[in-house]
Amino acid sequence: MRPNRRLRWIAIPLGVIVTIALAGCTPEQLQGWLPGSGETTNHTSSIVGLWVTSWIVLLIVGIITWALIIWTAVVYRRRKGQTGLPVQLRYNLPIEIFYTIVPLFLVLGFFAFTARDQAQIEEPTQNPDVQIEVIGKRWAWDFNYVTDDAYSAGVQADFNANGSINTDNLPVLYLPVDKTIEIKIESRDVIHSFWVVDFLYKKDMIPGKSNYMYFTPTEVGTFQGKCAELCGEYHSLMLFTVEVVSEADYEAYIAEQKALGFDGQIGVDYNVNQNLPGNGSTDEE
Numbered sequence: 593m594r595p596n597r598r599l600r601w602i603a604i605p606l607g608v609i610v611t612i613a614l615a616g617c618t619p620e621q622l623q624g625w626l627p628g629s630g631e632t633t634n635h636t637s638s639i640v641g642l643w644v645t646s647w648i649v650l651l652i653v654g655i656i657t658w659a660l661i662i663w664t665a666v667v668y669r670r671r672k673g674q675t676g677l678p679v680q681l682r683y684n685l686p687i688e689i690f691y692t693i694v695p696l697f698l699v700l701g702f703f704a705f706t707a708r709d710q711a712q713i714e715e716p717t718q719n720p721d722v723q724i725e726v727i728g729k730r731w732a733w734d735f736n737y738v739t740d741d742a743y744s745a746g747v748q749a750d751f752n753a754n755g756s757i758n759t760d761n762l763p764v765l766y767l768p769v770d771k772t773i774e775i776k777i778e779s780r781d782v783i784h785s786f787w788v789v790d791f792l793y794k795k796d797m798i799p800g801k802s803n804y805m806y807f808t809p810t811e812v813g814t815f816q817g818k819c820a821e822l823c824g825e826y827h828s829l830m831l832f833t834v835e836v837v838s839e840a841d842y843e844a845y846i847a848e849q850k851a852l853g854f855d856g857q858i859g860v861d862y863n864v865n866q867n868l869p870g871n872g873s874t875d876e877e
Contacts, residue, residue, distance in 0.1 A: 628790030632815070634808040635713045639792045642709050646702060653698070713793060717806040720774035726765070727858065728777075728784035728797040730823060731830040733763040736857045738776070742849040743858045749829040763832040765817070767809050768842035777803040781864045785821035788834050794820045799865045809836040 630640045668678065725736035732746040746763025767773060777786050779797040786805070787794035795803050819830035837845070849855070860866070 626792060628792065628815075629811060632790045632792075632809065632811050632813075634810055636790075636792050638709050638712065642705055645705075649698070649701075713807075715806065716804065717772045717774055719772075720806070721771040722768060723774045723776070724765070724767075725776040725778060725857075726786055726797075727780055728786065728819065728823075728830075729780040729862070730782065731819070731826040733765075733830075733832045734780075734858050735763065735765050737766075737846060737849075738857065740846045741855060741857065742846050743854050743856065744849060745854075745858060746832060748826060749831045757829065757831070759831070759833070765832060765834045766842055766845045767834060767836045768839045769809050769812050769836050771839065772808050773806070775805040777805065780862055782823050783821050784819045784823050784830070786817070787820040788815050788817040790815045796821060799863075812836050812838065 626640055626643060628636060630636055721739075723738040725738055727734040727736070731748045734746060735744045737743060744763065744765075747761060749762055750758050752758045775786075777795050777797050779799045781799065783799070784797040785794050786797055791807065793805070793807075795805050797803065813836055815834040815836065817832045817834055819827060821827075823830065
């Protein structure tokens with residue numbers, strides 16, 4: 593009967609795994625419950641692939657580890673009539689080497705694939721179609737459309753009468769679909785972080801330092817953005833919206849901004865850290 597019992601303990605978890613696998617996965621599960629569709633920009637598919645593959649590898653490691661723990665507990669449990677302790681094993685060199693090498697290869701693998709994808713995402717785009725400067729300020733956003741010589745100045749989000757956040761007057765960043773974008777990221781005061789949630793990537797905004805993001809939006813739609821770095825009392829209200837639109841709609845928006853008098857660029861006049869290198873201080877001259 594003992595072999596039958598062992599087979600039963602093996603068959604039960606295998607049956608559960610097979611049942612889950614045969615049940616199939618929803619689109620949300622296939623992309624690891626990450627926001628967006630996975631095709632929002634030219635980079636999101638590789639980010640989703642790295643995320644999902646990492647979890648699959650970790651799940652396999654977890655299943656093997658749990659199976660070994662359960663198998664050991666069942667097979668080597670104390671039987672009726674047994675007394676004392678079983679033979680104690682220690683200093684098993686092959687097993688110790690195995691337990692050292694496997695995690696090392698896992699860590700090196702995660703690092704290698706992450707570094708590969710990050711290098712691809714951070715690769716500067718030569719001759720981008722659109723250059724934009726995003727300026728973070730407590731607690732809103734200014735957008736300079738450098739290529740088109742126009743700008744949009746944003747204000748902080750406020751509250752509705754019922755206490756919910758009013759999203760009607762959020763700063764809006766317009767991007768043309770299927771065009772290569774270079775975003776120069778600046779801060780007027782403290783460290784912020786530029787994060788469009790569905791783009792699955794964010795970049796810190798550091799006073800006196802220019803950071804850059806390069807991507808191509810590939811899906812028309814409205815996407816929510818926020819500051820991802822605690823920056824003060826109203827950090828939670830430092831929100832914005834991204835509108836990815838057709839090229840014609842983008843050009844119409846730029847023309848509308850210029851007609852309203854928002855042509856030219858917002859300068860460093862409102863930076864509160866004018867004495868920092870990189871912010872136009874006289875020390876640099």
